[in-house]
Amino acid sequence: MYAVIMAGGEGTRFWPLSRATCPKQFLSILGGEPLLAQTLARLEGLIPPDRILVTINRKHREVAQRLLGNLPPKNLIVEPRIRDTAPCIGLAASIVRQRAGDQTIICLPSDHVIHPPDGLRECLSHTEAAVNGDPAALYTIGIRPAYPATGYGYILRGSAVQQVDGITVYEVASFHEKPSMAVAEAYFDSGDYFWNSGIFFWRTDAILENVRRRLPELAEGLDQLAPDLDTDRMETALARVFPRLPRISIDYGVLEQADRVRVVEGHFAWDDVGTWRVLRGHLPADEHANIKAGNVVAVDTGGCTLYSAGNHLVTALGVRDLIIVATPDATLVTTPDNAERVRDLVAKLKERHLDRYL
């Protein structure tokens, strides 16, 4: 069994902490190890490091190398351009197939939070059995909603198709984009919907066959790359081919249109750490419902998230329900409802040529 950890994103949603040179997966937003290191650690005992590929963007080669000292160098796949998850997963599957023939491969985002780590390991330990039940199917891990979230995609489960090792494999009836609150509440109440965790597993032949049918342009690119994989020509080949691959997610490009998609419930708490709002779920609040991290002082302030990374002192006086995040060189003041729009702010900084803060 192999794994690919997808760490090629450039996420701007945690600006000013996340920067072009150091996006979310390389940060310790909630304390502890950086999210990518935590993701890697969750696979310990399940998949050995020489079977774990990590895909990163070339801008982050150094920070990734520092973080991934135990990973064989050839397992760090450096993408020359941001291309979303479909090219990333296609490339990883091709590499695995080239190295070891067709195998089961687990695809994991690098920047999510999972509690407890054992929950994921336990779930993934059933992947082989599940895949053996239907080797041509594509599998996703669904999370039973803990509340009616509007920030996640949902999966409507169909009938149970398989019962292996005490876990149930369901058909996926349909995928659903982030819903409105009313719709999220209906999903939540029905009990038939899972959150889409973005964690997938399948055989390399199954995913590559689906890529060929749904994303022929991507399949063609992968064919061009095939002779150079794991050779000293690989970097040059990637530089030539990768930027021309379609920029599309595996969900949208493949899963939502594939015939045989299955979902298995993951019995663990999961959070995609999507915006600065997330701190309120993971850090303790004080008696005024403030979440405080780092060098911060609040007077007559309530319901705020105050976060300072470094020595810059953040102070709040008489304010309510704000999110205030500071780094040594920049501060963001927003509200929970606007936290999803941090990328708009980052776009504005780009427009204003404030590149030193990006």
Next chain:
Amino acid sequence: MYAVIMAGGEGTRFWPLSRATCPKQFLSILGGEPLLAQTLARLEGLIPPDRILVTINRKHREVAQRLLGNLPPKNLIVEPRIRDTAPCIGLAASIVRQRAGDQTIICLPSDHVIHPPDGLRECLSHTEAAVNGDPAALYTIGIRPAYPATGYGYILRGSAVQQVDGITVYEVASFHEKPSMAVAEAYFDSGDYFWNSGIFFWRTDAILENVRRRLPELAEGLDQLAPDLDTDRMETALARVFPRLPRISIDYGVLEQADRVRVVEGHFAWDDVGTWRVLRGHLPADEHANIKAGNVVAVDTGGCTLYSAGNHLVTALGVRDLIIVATPDATLVTTPDNAERVRDLVAKLKERHLDRYL
């Protein structure tokens, strides 16, 4: 005619820009020269530098010396301890009397904004004539209220007692503390109230006589200092005597109880630059009613004051009616209604031993 500019305050209300080592009067909060330098410049052509005393706290000796290069060194009066305006004015009057006998002396705060500077000069050019009309009286300059301010003290004028050089000198009927909004509106509507500008003038003998009657403890201290004024023993004498002088304002300690207090209208726009709210009166607003100064970027933000002194980038996303002020090492987020309470925040920093930010 002499002047004393009172620059001994340690004001915390403009934290994080104002610090213990550099309070408001040494800063350019609204752009241009530091407020103290502007105050000095307003006297140009009216009073020569060798007749202008500037009182400062000893903690600010260096910054003051840098700013006041043109002032004769003996005119920089260094107070060894914060003691409010009564000791400061008493000491300045004693020094002037010692140097030149009894004279008319103008007392000015160092950290207010006045437009146009000529307005003040024009007003002060009548002081001699006014004082000659009643040399035993104490004179204040009142400002006709521009709006029903709740942040200023008020003066109710009594009958006109004198008409000199085309200006009217009124009796002061009473002084009034900062009013509630309802009371401020009544004051404003009546047309009989002035704002108390904190600018005074009088003869040294008049003020020292009043000090003797109302603040005997202060008069006694000034008597002890008298033999050492303008000698090389002065600093030692001040260190011994000044800290024991009563900590009281000239308004509260003398003017509110004196028999003959007069008010003259100052025909100029005046602002005591009391809190971060003041920026909204002096800096232009953008099309979303945001006041922006320095390195700031706002997206979908309105009615905010965004101020960055230095390179720290301040960003606001989807927020309303906040005041956000940053320096390289600290940021304050508050609201206009809470801006008066910045001192509470500074007190909290002191309590938390965050001295490096004070």
